[in-house]
Amino acid sequence: MKKRLTLKLIAKELDVSVSTVSKALRDSAEISEDTRQKIKAFAKLYNYKPNIIALSLKNRKTKTIGVIIPEIVHHFFTTVISGIEQAANEKGYHVIICTSNNSFDKEVINMEILANGSIDGFILSVAKETQQKKDYHHLTEVIEQGMPLVMFDRVIDEINCDKIIIDDFLGAKKAIQHLIDKKCKKIGLITTIDYVSVGKLRTQGYREALKENNIPADEDLILKVEDFDKSEMEIQSFLKDKKMDAVFAVNEHFAIYAIKAFQEQGLKVPDDVQVIGFTDGELSKRFIPSLTTVNQHGEEMGAQAARLLIKKLENEDAEDEPFETIIIETGLVERNSTKR
Amino acid sequence: MKKRLTLKLIAKELDVSVSTVSKALRDSAEISEDTRQKIKAFAKLYNYKPNIIALSLKNRKTKTIGVIIPEIVHHFFTTVISGIEQAANEKGYHVIICTSNNSFDKEVINMEILANGSIDGFILSVAKETQQKKDYHHLTEVIEQGMPLVMFDRVIDEINCDKIIIDDFLGAKKAIQHLIDKKCKKIGLITTIDYVSVGKLRTQGYREALKENNIPADEDLILKVEDFDKSEMEIQSFLKDKKMDAVFAVNEHFAIYAIKAFQEQGLKVPDDVQVIGFTDGELSKRFIPSLTTVNQHGEEMGAQAARLLIKKLENEDAEDEPFETIIIETGLVERNSTKR
């Protein structure tokens, strides 16, 4: 490894002091025009760049954001990261990403490592295991230490910090309203049984939309999938002889299995029956027919998270300000599984 | 921000010198058992963690790997990252990820920032724009500076560094051989026209497999898609009245459009015609029928890249060692678009 150019080397080479070099490069008025020119020319010629680590140590800030997500091979999370990166870069920050692999231990370790000076603040979506364990000591520790923390998507109510979430309830409601606007009368729901915050809220949105339109909810049209691995079978048999004109599914996969089942019955999507999914991924875009979905706006979520965090980081008085919870509105992406 | 515990604070508190504290915590024999115990107990009680930035400055290594990829919302790249992270963490490294968004400028800027002390070495897949521009000054600069660089997937032949690539030629050949083993006689190819390194090599693999099996290549069975946006149409009309019993497509999307076209002709996949794609993504897994594909083994690619880089970082003599190019073998993932 060749040694990098430092202030000290420049100083020696030009026979001035380190302080002079530093000041010259930062255009201090203390330095005469002559010397300043000379030093700057030299620095430019040999492509001097200040050492970021030294600056971080000196300034006690790293201009780096730590992001911890449950998994990276996952469309939604990558869109969030993408948003974080853009917003962070705009403000001159960069981003360290760690995955917890949905493991509590790895989440704790990653946070500890990053908290030891590598970053100025956290953006986090907690691991499933953490949700189950309900052990949040690593989160409270970081907060007590005074390091800002923004949680997104999978947030924890008990933890007092800034949060960015989407409105699952409203998202589902909008989807159903859209179907109703398309003259659908019998709208099915395919949801999950245990995904509390997700399935439950989305189901509530479904019911609310029906209610507002004076359509009685028909429990026969609601399927709560018990076993994810057998979801295709469950959906297939559920959809048999049900005579619905639309289905809302709480994720991409259920939506696709529904379409498949309809097609096997000889029904055409969207002509005979329309389908809307939740979570807008690659699958929704490319499936044939492509899927109308509720978009979670991951990028915006990430961008907002980053901006909120940076606001806290750069605003000295921010410590006293109350924590915010920003709700990102969902959007409906119309594609070919619903009528135009 | 509360201030973190430092050696200096411990020293003051316990009325010893900073050096004593440091040595005690590192179990130096210079320190008496008594003081050592006392210091360690204190440190543990107040949860002392050494400041990583200070260590980085002192040791002039950060134990951090910089990764630059063209896009993060992309299944293949996320699998690579996943592999990098795992391998890196095993060796006590962590990972900073930046995306170039396929922009030359952003690639250059990101590299410059990271090279200024934040990281010990690079793992990189270049932006499309960089490939077009053929401007590699940022790569050579980093290398000259003595910072190790490992390129993966989209590598640049002219740059002299370690590389990890997959064997597109062999991957395609294996796919075709698989179809031939399944008694296919008339195998179509859907490829791209301009993707040099990718489409070309895979096409060569196709031809080679046919040749080895003494099947004459029929140019009528080869489609070079001209316009990605109109690929569905092109594929549809190409497949009309072609009477093939199998198709190999150089990516997921072409494969899916092919299946769709066959189905519209009333043909069944895989009973009447079998299909294999390249690049194993979410789409391949979830499409109905699920797609048999050539797997690029992104995780292994990432893991190998990380291991290779770390080897260079930790081996002092490594500078003299010649650069390696590791070829990751592709695998065939059998699913429902081919016969069992």
Next chain:
DNA sequence: TTTCAACACGAAAACGTTTTCGTAAGACTA
């Protein structure tokens, strides 16, 4: 009693910056 290890610890330098403060030289004022 002197000499000399061994022991246990502290001072200081180093990593690469920035910034505060001090000061020599010259210019200006009275």
Next chain:
DNA sequence: TAGTCTTACGAAAACGTTTTCGTGTTGAAA
């Protein structure tokens, strides 16, 4: 001529570590 102000720069501290080297105190050997 003496005093004061600029100007232009350097010394040193600081960020938090690690490590080398120096040194005062023991205890034991001579």
